[in-house]
Amino acid sequence: MRPPRPVVVRQERHKVQLVVARIGRAHGIKGEVTVEVRTDEPELRLGPGAVLATEPAGAGPLTIETGRVHSGRLLLRFEGVRDRTAAEALRNTLLIAEVDPAELPEDPEEFYDHQLMDLDVVLADGTAIGRITEITHLPSQDLFIVERPDGSEVMIPFVEEIVTEIDLAEQRAVITPPPGLIDASQAVIASARDEEGDDGAPAAGKDA
Structure with a gap:
């Protein structure tokens, strides 16, 4: 993956x-x-x-x-x-x-960085953790840098055991983090996409 x-x-x-x-x-x-x-x-x-x-x-x-x-x-x-x-x-x-932005890698389990940027990161139960703002490539593995609603960042290893699903249609990455990777008790539903009104205008309190 x-x-x-x-x-x-x-x-x-x-x-x-x-x-x-x-x-x-x-x-x-x-x-x-x-x-x-x-x-x-x-x-x-x-x-x-x-x-x-x-x-x-x-x-x-x-x-x-x-x-x-x-x-x-x-x-x-x-x-x-x-x-x-x-x-x-x-x-x-x-x-x-x-x-071409619409071009996909030959392997369906692989993704280009630009496809992953700005995806919502959520737990399996739908609880939102944040949004991918950066992807760091290390020799041993790749990391999602995820910005949380309070402005803090958490690093999520991009491995199958943790990132269980990438849904480009829904613009989200589903994760199953091990204990200690994130503080799940502070996770909140904070997807700007879910908070937008029917007319597509940004939700109150969000930058336009």
């Missing part, structure tokens, strides 16, 4: 831009670079022919010419980058893919 690695950079009307990799050291003398992969779909996002925006923007766009795995690391070569000096100049550049 762990989500793919891309992180949302910004969302526009018809596209979402996701960070899919960070360029590391130059490899060899012919323009190859190592990359830190931040997507669970590298074959799709980082294959030959892919055109990627960059951060900083002045480094790109970059078109992937070749890719290969060497000693467990993905190596890429970009069109126009032919020597070690040019490759080293790209170090720490973020590679950004443009994705």
